[in-house]
Amino acid sequence: MQKLYETERLILKILDETDAGQVLDYYMRNRDFLEEWEATKDEEFYKKETHETQLKNDFENISKENMLRLWIYTKEDENKVIGTLAFSNIVRGAFWSCFLGYKLDEAEINKGYMTEALRNGINIMFNEFKLHRIEANIMPKNKRSLRVIEKLGFYNEGLAYKYLKINGRWEDHIHMVLLNDKV
Numbered sequence: 001m002q003k004l005y006e007t008e009r010l011i012l013k014i015l016d017e018t019d020a021g022q023v024l025d026y027y028m029r030n031r032d033f034l035e036e037w038e039a040t041k042d043e044e045f046y047k048k049e050t051h052e053t054q055l056k057n058d059f060e061n062i063s064k065e066n067m068l069r070l071w072i073y074t075k076e077d078e079n080k081v082i083g084t085l086a087f088s089n090i091v092r093g094a095f096w097s098c099f100l101g102y103k104l105d106e107a108e109i110n111k112g113y114m115t116e117a118l119r120n121g122i123n124i125m126f127n128e129f130k131l132h133r134i135e136a137n138i139m140p141k142n143k144r145s146l147r148v149i150e151k152l153g154f155y156n157e158g159l160a161y162k163y164l165k166i167n168g169r170w171e172d173h174i175h176m177v178l179l180n181d182k183v
Helices: 017-029 031-035 048-063 113-127 143-151
Strands: 004-006 010-013 068-074 083-091 097-104 133-138 155-166 169-179
Touching (some): 010 113, 017 031, 017 068, 048 068, 133 143, 143 169
Antiparallel strands (some): 068 083, 133 169
8 A cells, every 4th residue: 555645736645653753743733633633632632752652553544444544645744643534444345445534734624625636536446445435424524624625525424412522512424425336
């Protein structure tokens, strides 16, 4: 498996524990911005050691093809993480599916970066991993995220009530799906 992918404006990388400083910098810059959209984080999360451990675990799961997490950089600054996309809980057997999650630096929204990165990630999951289905669950109030996913062809399969605990509250999520008709 490749560790680096390129799009027109971006570099998407699989990171390991040696990159924990860049990941921590991303989370520190975006701490307040991401709070509304994520599970509550304790102070331990904002330590370099936490990200070293997480990146090591991610790398092991990527090696086993249980997930794929790509960290997003612009070609203009290959040392500054601006976001991530993760295809997790890869299930094969009769299912051939995964979950998709993604986040972008507050300073980089509305530039088309996430659409560009996701288009490449979806291509990897459908053509290299040969998955049939990608599922993304998005809070109804997250209009930007819904627009991105709809542009990429995802369709709405319904509402999951009180699906995930986000920022201390159980939040409804719209269940969005993209199918690969080639498998």
